[in-house]
Amino acid sequence: MxxxxxxxxxxxxxxxxxxxxxxxxxxxxxxxxxxxxxxxxxxxxxxxxxxxxxxxxxxxxxxxxxxxxxxxxxxxxxxxxxxxxxxxxxxxxxxxxxxxxxxxxxxxxxxxxxxxxGTDKEKIRDIERRAAAADLKLIPAIIKxxxxxxxxxxxxxxxxxxxxxxxxxxxxxxxxxxxxxxxxxxxxxxxxxxxxxxxxxxxxxxxxxxxxxxxxxxxxxxxxNNAVDVGVRVEIPAVVMEDITDVVYESKFIYYSKSFDDRVRTFCMNPYGKVVVENNEGLKTVNGHSYKDIKTDNTNFAILVSKEFTEPFKEPIAYGKYIASLANMLGDGVIVQRLGDLLSGRRSTPERLKRGLVEPTLKDATPGDLSLVLPYRFLQSIIEMLKALDKVSPGIYSKHTLLYGVEVKFYSSxxxxxxxxxxxxxxxxxxxxxxxxxxxxxxxxxxxxxxxxxxxxxxx
Structure with a gap:
């Protein structure tokens, strides 16, 4: 000893x-x-x-x-x-x-x-104005x-x-x-x-x-207990948000849903990056990476809905893991779905993904239906957030936009x-x-x- x-x-x-x-x-x-x-x-x-x-x-x-x-x-x-x-x-x-x-x-x-x-104050101010008009708040930051x-x-x-x-x-x-x-x-x-x-x-x-x-x-x-963050990872053509990511790289947008007044935010934006799988002791969730020298044609970011739980509930981590386990059960891991398919009430299939304009960077994701996984409250807030972001960067709320699920942040008590x-x-x-x-x-x-x-x- x-x-x-x-x-x-x-x-x-x-x-x-x-x-x-x-x-x-x-x-x-x-x-x-x-x-x-x-x-x-x-x-x-x-x-x-x-x-x-x-x-x-x-x-x-x-x-x-x-x-x-x-x-x-x-x-x-x-x-x-x-x-x-x-x-x-x-x-x-x-x-x-x-x-x-x-x-x-x-x-x-x-x-x-x-x-x-994130040092060009004039361009950042312009993004802030566009965000405010869409009920979004941009939190500017200097980032490396x-x-x-x-x-x-x-x-x-x-x-x-x-x-x-x-x-x-x-x-x-x-x-x-x-x-x-x-x-x-x-x-x-x-x-x-x-x-x-x-x-x-x-x-x-x-x-x-x-x-x-x-x-x-x-x-x-x-x-x-900390809040539990549950949501999806969004993948779009990089050109859609290029005017923002070239200025601030990581755009932190905050939104409060009209339906439930829940706090929704963008998180971990990866310009020209790729979507990846994380394995948390057998539980597969989604995340994103962005390389310094290797570029893809896509940008990905998370949309997370934060939920504070009150007494007597004391298991926010277990709750987040339960939602992730549903995706694993239905999709043998991470599920991917086109936004258009989600809004039409149908699952995505390999054939529908091939007809889409966004090529998935995560090849291991299973085409499926996120509405069978995410609770209505979370899904509605995510859709509202996508609509708001589309006013800042037209093209985000496209039927071809890819949604991967689920992304859960297991913040410790x-x-x-x-x-x-x-x-x-x-x-x-x-x-x-x-x-x-x-x-x-x-x-x-x-x-x-x-x-x-x-x-x-x-x-x-």
Whole structure:
């Protein structure tokens, strides 16, 4: 049984940036990072590598491993505190903005781009006016697009930098967090190995949301439910939104449905990108990637409906997974449907897809009927959002537009934290998407930095 100073559970952006910060000043701390997935070089998806169908790899190399789900995302760094998480509820906005700039500089150090999008205020103002006329709100932001393939290189560079400075164990699933006398003292893995440490940092990402929820309940940590986001991924010809994506790259539109007043938003826009499958422990959902150097003729983005649940319901993650399981049941994975077929009340077929003007970039999707999967409330809000977006970018509300389903964001229940992201158990910290406080690369990375700096202060 080995004793460490710090154990980090999870090798995503929060875990990696906590590690980088802890070794930055040659602190001499003995650090262990445990990750249930593979190292970055071992993360090979059969779909992207060989063009085959999803092989149900366990764990999924798209969502798990060093770099987290962000390693194979389109790699957008949002250089604003307005979205990407709720860290501004814990940290003053001015401090958060400084930290975002800091993590950006670290990404640049390891190979990130210096090119930014969203700085042309006059053109952005024009998009805002068009959006307002359609009852949409544009949230402008300065964004860097790292690119899916560049993300891999950056994570590889970070892992290579850390490999001789901390101990990294991959394919190690943590089963339980250990405590003694109200303090964190280590972890136990699924294979029964016990590791002890003075500080435990839990950053399991979205993939570990269920596990951390169970552990929080077992440890009697106070939590509250986040909203569940359920929706579809939209695929259109890239030229339809070119005048917007060339200016802001990631266009964040917010809409409140007329039928139900539910909050609907665009998310993870991928100009000239491709639609992909994510495998969450056997549950297949849809996402999008966008490469830096490889372009397709299509743009894809998610439309997500956010739903806050009240008492007595306490299982938003299970609810989202249930909806995704319906799509898997009907379509053997992800379903794709033309908007025209959905509005006509019929399923899409391979023949109807071939007659469409948009060629699907996800070849593994099954033509089907999303109205058999999504609840009416969600579907109606999505259709309203598409109509509103069509007023800003004519061509979105076309019968040829492709809808993939379902896309679900499994945000973890948010555990009660201090402004240093310490839980109610002393020396047990939680951060990143897995703690329910971030929703993107930049703020997840920031949360890891904040935790590491607090640990260094205590050690000193």
């Amino acid at each position: 080995k004793l460490y100073d710090v154990i980090i559970v999870g090798g995503g952006p929060a875990g990696l940036f906590a590690s980088l910060e802890l070794v930055k000043e040659n602190s001499g701390l003995n650090i262990l990072l445990l990750e249930k997935g593979r190292d970055i070089r071992g993360r090979i998806c059969p779909i992207s590598q060989y063009g085959s169908k999803c092989a149900n790899c366990k764990p999924c190399s798209i969502t798990c491993g060093i770099g987290g789900a962000g390693a194979f995302s389109d790699g957008k760094l949002t250089l604003t505190s307005d979205y990407g998480g709720v860290l501004d509820e814990y940290i003053p906005k001015s401090q958060l903005d400084e930290l975002i700039n800091y993590v950006d500089s670290v990404y640049v150090k390891f190979g990130g781009t210096r090119e930014v999008h 697009h790292l690119g899916t393939e560049k993300c891999y290189d950056i994570i590889k560079n970070i892992e290579d930098f850390l490999i001789d400075k901390i101990e990294i164990k991959t394919k190690k699933m943590v089963k339980e967090i250990l405590t003694e006398n109200g303090k964190a003292c280590g972890v136990v893995t699924e294979d029964g190995e016990k590791y002890l440490a003075k500080f435990v940092v839990v950053v399991p990402g979205r993939e570990g949301a269920d596990w951390f929820k169970r552990e929080s309940e077992r440890l009697s940590l106070e939590t509250k 948010r555990v009660k934290l201090t402004n240093k992201f310490e839980t109610q158990i002393e020396n047990l910290f939680a951060a990143g998407d897995g703690a329910g406080i971030t929703r993107g690369l930049a703020q997840a990375s920031v949360s890891g930095v904040v935790v590491a700096r607090e640990i260094l202060n205590r050690v000193k």
